[in-house]
Amino acid sequence: MKRVVIIDDDVVVMESLEALFLSAGYEVQAFGLATDFLAALDGLQPACIVSDLRMPDMDGLALARRLKIEMGLAWPLILISGHADVAHAVAARNAGVVDFLIKPFPPQSLLTLVNTCCDALLRSETDDQTG
Numbered sequence: 001m002k003r004v005v006i007i008d009d010d011v012v013v014m015e016s017l018e019a020l021f022l023s024a025g026y027e028v029q030a031f032g033l034a035t036d037f038l039a040a041l042d043g044l045q046p047a048c049i050v051s052d053l054r055m056p057d058m059d060g061l062a063l064a065r066r067l068k069i070e071m072g073l074a075w076p077l078i079l080i081s082g083h084a085d086v087a088h089a090v091a092a093r094n095a096g097v098v099d100f101l102i103k104p105f106p107p108q109s110l111l112t113l114v115n116t117c118c119d120a121l122l123r124s125e126t127d128d129q130t131g
Contacts, residue, residue: 021111048076075121078097
């Protein structure tokens with residue numbers, strides 16, 4: 001099963017993304033804050049994470065650093081933002097983010113990207129189980 005986690009403090013954006021992924025057949029879990037996601041992390045199955053860059057408790061870059069660098073979590077992470085620049089994109093890459101999309105973006109672009117990430121994650125899980 002392809003799974004996606006959405007983290008966005010804007011309820012309208014979060015619900016819109018949730019509807020997009022559900023309509024495409026994904027299992028979806030949504031969180032309004034990065035800290036809520038981190039608190040639930042132990043109970044979650046591996047998934048592609050789509051997170052906003054700007055959030056009040058912990059921004060998307062801090063989340064990426066925490067997951068990738070501090071925790072060594074191999075889940076793919078995509079950041080989205082309506083307020084970003086080249087410096088944010090470079091920082092995101094350095095933090096291990098798969099891609100960085102600027103709002104508004106075509107929904108199909110995000111679906112394609114998440115699908116690619118989920119396929120890679122599923123292959124990795126299969127390799128871990130057989131290897």
